[in-house]
Amino acid sequence: xxxxxxxxxxxxxxxxxxxxxxxxxxxxxxxxxxxxxxxxxxxxxxxxxxxxxxxxxxxxxxxxxxxxxxxxxxxxxxxxxxxxxxxxxxxxxxxxxxxxxxxxxxxxxxxxxxxxx
Amino acid sequence: xxxxxxxxxxxxxxxxxxxxxxxxxxxxxxxxxxxxxxxxxxxxxxxxxxxxxxxxxxxxxxxxxxxxxxxxxxxxxxxxxxxxxxxxxxxxxxxxxxxxxxxxxxxxxxx
Numbered sequence: 001x002x003x004x005x006x007x008x009x010x011x012x013x014x015x016x017x018x019x020x021x022x023x024x025x026x027x028x029x030x031x032x033x034x035x036x037x038x039x040x041x042x043x044x045x046x047x048x049x050x051x052x053x054x055x056x057x058x059x060x061x062x063x064x065x066x067x068x069x070x071x072x073x074x075x076x077x078x079x080x081x082x083x084x085x086x087x088x089x090x091x092x093x094x095x096x097x098x099x100x101x102x103x104x105x106x107x108x109x110x111x112x113x114x115x116x117x
Numbered sequence: 118x119x120x121x122x123x124x125x126x127x128x129x130x131x132x133x134x135x136x137x138x139x140x141x142x143x144x145x146x147x148x149x150x151x152x153x154x155x156x157x158x159x160x161x162x163x164x165x166x167x168x169x170x171x172x173x174x175x176x177x178x179x180x181x182x183x184x185x186x187x188x189x190x191x192x193x194x195x196x197x198x199x200x201x202x203x204x205x206x207x208x209x210x211x212x213x214x215x216x217x218x219x220x221x222x223x224x225x226x227x228x
Contacts (some may be wrong), residue, residue: 035217037163044120044157045206047217059216062118083198095162101214102210102217103153112164 002026002106004096009111016086020111022079022096027106032098036081038092039110046092049081051100058074064090086115118211121146128226129197137192137223139207145218147188151210154192158203166176167192167203194225202227207213 008020022034036048049070050059058070069082077098094111097104119129122140129135139154140148146152152170155163165174169192180195190209194201207220 023197042220045157045208045219047208047219050216059213060218100165101168101172102151103165103208104155104163105168105174107162107163107164115176 004098004108006094006096006105007113009094011114011116012086012089013114013117015117016115017082018086018113020028020081020083020096020113022081022108024077024079024098026031027098032052034072034079035069035078035099036041037095037097037104038090039095040089040092041050043092043093043104045055048094053082069099083113086113088115093113118145118215118216121209121218123205123207123220123223125221126224126226127196128228131197131199131227133197134193134195135197135225136191136193137205137207137210137225139192139220141188141190141211141218143188145209145211145215146185146190147213149210150185152183152185152190153208154181154190155206155208156201156203158204163206192213197225202223209215222225 004051005023051070068083071080098106154167157163171183171186205223211218
């Protein structure tokens with residue numbers, strides 16, 4: 001079965017850190033670009049970060065630049081998002097999404113991150 | 118990078134058509150044929166409906182169609198069905214500096 005499964009979410013205080021993981025299965029992970037997209041409770045979608053198949057190109061939204069780091073392990077079909085300096089406004093459901101022709105053609109079910117004191 | 122502008126809501130009766138707009142700038146929607154559309158039901162992950170302005174992935178019904186004129190892209194849902202009631206989002210490639218930007222989202226109600 002083709003799927004993406006996120007893990008690593010949780011509750012953290014402002015200024016804290018979390019590392020999200022996304023396990024891919026059922027497709028050739030190492031030929032696809034990958035993304036993180038988030039959705040704050042009751043709000044719309046926000047693109048967070050992008051990484052090419054070989055990790056040669058990486059992009060971040062201005063809202064997370066300098067605080068979040070995207071990476072991948074093609075040998076283990078995994079995508080990661082290291083989140084440091086977390087803020088209350090980072091509270092959201094974080095989706096990993098497969099890249100396809102400038103779109104996101106496959107999504108996981110999301111990992112919830114709550115930043116609160 | 119500012120979010121693309123969508124109407125907050127749209128509605129139609131079963132069998133009718135509804136069109137959702139997605140307005141950006143020449144730096145995103147107007148500059149590239151890289152607009153995609155997503156459907157999201159409550160509590161579910163988004164689902165890709167349209168990519169590259171007007172292309173449908175396999176499995177997406179032909180009732181969903183996309184187009185673009187200038188800085189505005191549009192999604193049309195023809196022959197509305199009850200299961201089309203959901204939130205819809207557009208997104209566009211926004212250049213090598215900003216990469217990707219989503220629309221504000223539109224809630225479609227089937228009357």
